[in-house]
Every structure is written in structure tokens, then in C-alpha cells.
Amino acid sequence: MEIDTVxxxxxxxxxARFSVYGYQKTTMAELAGDCTMSAANLxxxxxxxxxxGAALAKQSMLENEALxxxxxxxxxxxxxxxLIAFTRKQLHYTYHYFExxxxxxxxxxxxxxxxxxxxxxxxxxKLTLLKQLLLAGQAAGAFTFDDVDDTSxxxxxxxxxxxxxxxxxxxxxxxxxxKVVHVCQLLLKGLSPTV
Amino acid sequence: MEIDTVxxxxxxxxxARFSVYGYQKTTMAELAGDCTMSAANLxxxxxxxxxxGAALAKQSMLENEALxxxxxxxxxxxxxxxLIAFTRKQLHYTYHYFExxxxxxxxxxxxxxxxxxxxxxxxxxKLTLLKQLLLAGQAAGAFTFDDVDDTSxxxxxxxxxxxxxxxxxxxxxxxxxxKVVHVCQLLLKGLSPTV
DNA sequence: ATAGTGAATATTTAATTTATTGTTCATTAT
DNA sequence: ATAATGAACAATAAATTAAATATTCACTAT
Numbered sequence: 001m002e003i004d005t006v007x008x009x010x011x012x013x014x015x016a017r018f019s020v021y022g023y024q025k026t027t028m029a030e031l032a033g034d035c036t037m038s039a040a041n042l043x044x045x046x047x048x049x050x051x052x053g054a055a056l057a058k059q060s061m062l063e064n065e066a067l068x069x070x071x072x073x074x075x076x077x078x079x080x081x082x083l084i085a086f087t088r089k090q091l092h093y094t095y096h097y098f099e100x101x102x103x104x105x106x107x108x109x110x111x112x113x114x115x116x117x118x119x120x121x122x123x124x125x126k127l128t129l130l131k132q133l134l135l136a137g138q139a140a141g142a143f144t145f146d147d148v149d150d151t152s153x154x155x156x157x158x159x160x161x162x163x164x165x166x167x168x169x170x171x172x173x174x175x176x177x178x179k180v181v182h183v184c185q186l187l188l189k190g191l192s193p194t195v
Numbered sequence: 196m197e198i199d200t201v202x203x204x205x206x207x208x209x210x211a212r213f214s215v216y217g218y219q220k221t222t223m224a225e226l227a228g229d230c231t232m233s234a235a236n237l238x239x240x241x242x243x244x245x246x247x248g249a250a251l252a253k254q255s256m257l258e259n260e261a262l263x264x265x266x267x268x269x270x271x272x273x274x275x276x277x278l279i280a281f282t283r284k285q286l287h288y289t290y291h292y293f294e295x296x297x298x299x300x301x302x303x304x305x306x307x308x309x310x311x312x313x314x315x316x317x318x319x320x321k322l323t324l325l326k327q328l329l330l331a332g333q334a335a336g337a338f339t340f341d342d343v344d345d346t347s348x349x350x351x352x353x354x355x356x357x358x359x360x361x362x363x364x365x366x367x368x369x370x371x372x373x374k375v376v377h378v379c380q381l382l383l384k385g386l387s388p389t390v
Numbered sequence: 391a392t393a394g395t396g397a398a399t400a401t402t403t404a405a406t407t408t409a410t411t412g413t414t415c416a417t418t419a420t
Numbered sequence: 421a422t423a424a425t426g427a428a429c430a431a432t433a434a435a436t437t438a439a440a441t442a443t444t445c446a447c448t449a450t
Contacts, residue, residue: 001393024403028442038395039442049442154377158353166361182349190385196423219433222411233425234412244412 007045009035011059014052019101023053023110050110054118057111061122064093068126072133079137083155083191084184086133090126091162091176098168108165126163127152137191144193155187202240204230206254209247217298218248218305245305249313252306256317259288263321267328274332278350278386279379281328285321286357286371293363303360321358322347329386338386350382 013034017026028049032039046052071077071085098105111118130152137143145151161167162180171179208229212221223244227234241247266272266280293300306313325347332338340346356362357375366374 027440029440037393040396040444041394043443044393150377151381153374154381157356157374158378158381160362161352161355164362167355167359179348179352182345183353186346186349186353186382186385188385190381190383194389223413224411232423235414235426236424238413239423 003045006035007055010042010045010052011056014056018053018056018107019104022103023107050114053107054111054115057107057115058118058121060097061118061125064090065122065125065129067093068129072129072136079133079140079142080188082133082137083188084181086130087159087162087184088177088180090159091173091180094163094165095168095173095176098165099173105165123156127156130155134191141193143191145191151191158187159183198240201230202250205237205240205247206251209251213248213251213302214296214299218302245309248302249306249310252302252310253313253316255292256313256320259285260317260320260324262288263324267324267331274328274335274337275383277328277332278383279376281325282354282357282379283372283375285354286368286375289358289360290363290368290371293360294368300360318351322351325350332386336388339388340386346386353378353382 010031013031014026017030017034028039028042031052032042035042042052046055067089068086071082071089074082074085077085131148134143134145134148134152134155138145138148159180161170161183162176205226208226209221212225212229223234223237226247227237230237237247241250262284263281266277266284269277269280272280326343329338329340329343329347329350333340333343354375356365356378357371
């Protein structure tokens with residue numbers, strides 16, 4: 001049996017349990033039971049419970065990044081459409097994640113506090129994708145800007161409302177959708193070459 | 196003795212205690228002692244402890260709004276400078292408030308959960324000021340936009356990072372200052388009339 | 391060697407009890 | 421009437437105890 005196969009099996013059991021009962025209420029014994037092994041044996045695959053949570057969070061963030069990458073590389077979309085789709089995708093991912101599995105908010109909380117590096121890596125990967133998007137738009141003549149790092153950072157800051165977990169409860173999804181459009185329209189005007 | 200004078204005295208005692216010890220750790224008996232009266236007598240001026248907290252929060256938000264209003268009405272500043280100053284003022288107010296009195300974050304948390312109307316009113320007042328700022332800029336020929344409500348709402352959403360209490364711990368103040376400038380520059384490009 | 395376990399131990403969490411504190415009210419002073 | 425209080429009561433929070441749970445490890449099976 002491959003070691004990574006077992007690790008993946010554990011992560012799947014963890015995702016199922018964490019989604020329904022939350023991180024804290026899930027015991028190592030339960031995860032072990034789901035994988036038909038003893039609790040002690042889990043420690044041959046992960047150092048501790050927090051590492052299981054961190055691995056799960058990392059995996060989920062990579063999935064999200066893959067979806068965003070698809071948008072950046074989509075040949076059918078204009079640069080402007082990509083920025084809106086990019087922002088809307090983040091909103092939907094974060095929103096639906098917590099709507100379908102509100103208990104997962106607890107995992108995010110724990111990881112944010114105990115493993116900030118995992119969150120920082122995700123932020124870095126998103127900024128890289130955003131830079132790609134901007135540079136492609138610039139090359140196509142759709143965008144103009146001075147500094148690509150400053151600009152991607154500014155867009156990331158300005159769209160915080162749409163991916164920050166704690167802001168998901170501020171407005172219902174329909175209102176958030178409107179806000180995505182209005183914010184992006186304003187940002188896009190700022191990016192458009194003055195005719 | 197005026198009833199409002201006593202109310203104000205109570206609020207001042209509450210501000211001093213809440214800042215240092217936090218909302219929860221401050222007892223009605225302590226507030227009463229500070230005002231040289233009995234705990235029971237406090238209830239002749241406020242219905243309950245939460246109302247004291249809400250009145251204090253409301254007062255502090257009104258102070259903040261007054262500072263923002265000064266910026267909007269400042270004859271020395273251009274429309275663009277006003278938008279940057281407006282955003283930076285929110286950052287400094289929120290940031291320093293929690294830096295100098297971190298225990299007050301607890302009060303904000305309680306009021307947000309128990310008296311969302313107080314927060315909503317503040318949001319509404321800020322949006323009104325932002326609309327004034329935008330309309331003045333439009334009249335002066337500095338800004339162009341389609342819908343003033345959509346636009347002020349978009350700017351408010353895009354600058355969330357700079358006034359949302361829970362985001363104050365994301366970055367140090369110096370970094371936040373840079374971000375204010377970069378975000379506002381991008382927004383201002385989006386507002387500027389295409390030449 | 392590699393995969394796995396049950397039992398022991400050290401942390402956390404939950405339940406229970408005790409102490410504080412928020413709130414009311416009958417009563418007193420002005 | 422208005423302002424204020426102390427004592428009573430209900431609701432919260434703190435402290436304590438008991439129970440679960442995470443983690444380790446010596447040991448077994450393959």
C-alpha cells in the first residue's frame with residue numbers, strides 16, 4: 001500500500017468529518033475508525049491532528065487556485081472578463097464552501113491562527129495568478145498600469161470582501177454578486193488605457 | 196443635575212474602564228463606584244449594560260464621522276486628495292483605536308453581534324459622506340461616473356480592508372498606508388474623466 | 391524492515407459546583 | 421415627584437472536578 005494513498009484516505013475521512021462535525025469535535029479515534037486502523041497508526045502518516053487540518057486546507061486551496069488558473073488561461077475570455085470571473089470565482093468558492101459546510105469555518109480559523117504560512121502561500125499564489133492576468137491584459141492592449149506588483153496588490157486588497165472568510169456573513173450572495181460587478185467595473189476603468 | 200450630564204458621566208467612566216479592562220470584565224458596580232452612585236441607580240439612566248456599550252460605540256462612531264465630514268468639506272483639498280484622505284482617516288482611526296485600546300475590540304464584537312443596527316447606521320452615514328464627496332468631485336469636473344449610489348458603494352466595498360476591525364491585524368500600519376495609496380490611485384484612475 | 395496495535399500518559403474538553411454580577415423592586419431621602 | 425439605595429433574585433462567569441482525547445511507546449504481526 002502506497003504511503004500517499006493512505007494519507008489521501010485519511011484526508012478524505014477528515015474532510016467528511018470536519019465538514020459535518022467540525023475540526024474540534026472530530027476525534028483521532030473516529031478518523032482512524034473510518035480508515036479501519038488504530039488511532040496510533042494515524043501518527044505514522046501525520047505528525048498530529050493539526051497537520052491533518054493543514055494538509056486538508058492546503059489541498060482545498062490548491063483546488064481553488066486550479067479553478068482560478070483555468071480562468072486566467074481561458075482563451076475565450078477577454079482580459080476584463082477574466083478579472084470579473086476571477087473575482088466572482090473567489091466569492092463563489094468561499095461563499096459556497098461555508099454555506100454547504102459551515103463547520104469548515106472552524107478549520108480555517110484554526111489554520112489561520114496556528115499555521116499562518118499556509119494562508120500566506122495561498123495569498124502568494126493568488127497574487128501570482130493576478131499578475132499573470134494583468135500582464136496578459138497589458139500585452140493584449142486591454143490594460144495599462146505602471147507597476148504590475150503594486151497593481152495586483154491593489155486589486156487583491158480592493159477585492160478582499162469577496163474572499164475573506166469573515167466577510168461572507170456581511171451580505172447575502174445576491175448582494176455580493178452585485179458588488180463584485182460594481183467594484184470590478186470601477187477597477188477596470190482604472191486599468192483601461194485612456195483613449 | 197441634568198439627566199444627560201449624568202449619562203455622559205457614566206459613558207466617560209465606561210470608556211475608561213472598557214478601554215483598559217474590556218467590556219466583559221467591567222462590572223456595573225465598578226461603573227457605579229466611579230460615578231459615586233449605587234449600581235441600581237445606573238438603571239435610571241440606561242436600561243442595561245449593553246445599552247451603555249451601544250451608546251459608547253455610537254458616540255465614538257459619530258466622532259469618526261465628524262472627522263470624515265471635515266475632510267469632505269475641506270476647501271484646501273482637491274476631490275482626489277479628499278478620497279485618499281478619507282480612506283486614510285478611516286484606517287488611522289480604526290488602527291489606532293485598537294492599538295491604543297485593544298480591549299475595545301471586544302466592545303465592537305459585542306455590539307456587532309447584539310446591536311447590528313448601530314453598525315448599519317455608521318455604514319449608512321459613511322456612505323452618505325462618500326456620495327457627497329463624489330458628487331462634489333463630479334461637479335468640479337474631477338470625477339465621472341454613471342450611478343453615484345453604485346459608485347460610492349463600490350468604493351466603500353473596495354476600501355473595506357481599511358476600516359474593518361478584523362483586518363487591522365493582517366498587516367502593520369506602514370504596509371496598510373502603502374495599500375491605501377495604491378488602492379486609491381487605482382480607484383481614482385477609474386473615476387477620472389477620460390481625456 | 392514495515393505496518394500496525396493496545397495500553398499508558400499528558401492535554402483538552404466537558405460537566406458540575408461555587409462565586410460574581412446584572413437586574414429588579416420595595417423602600418428611604420430630598 | 422425625583423433621585424437614590426440595599427437587599428433579593430436570576431443569569432453569568434470562575435473555579436473545580438471528572439471525562440475524553442491526543443499523543444507516545446513498548447511491543448506484535450507480517
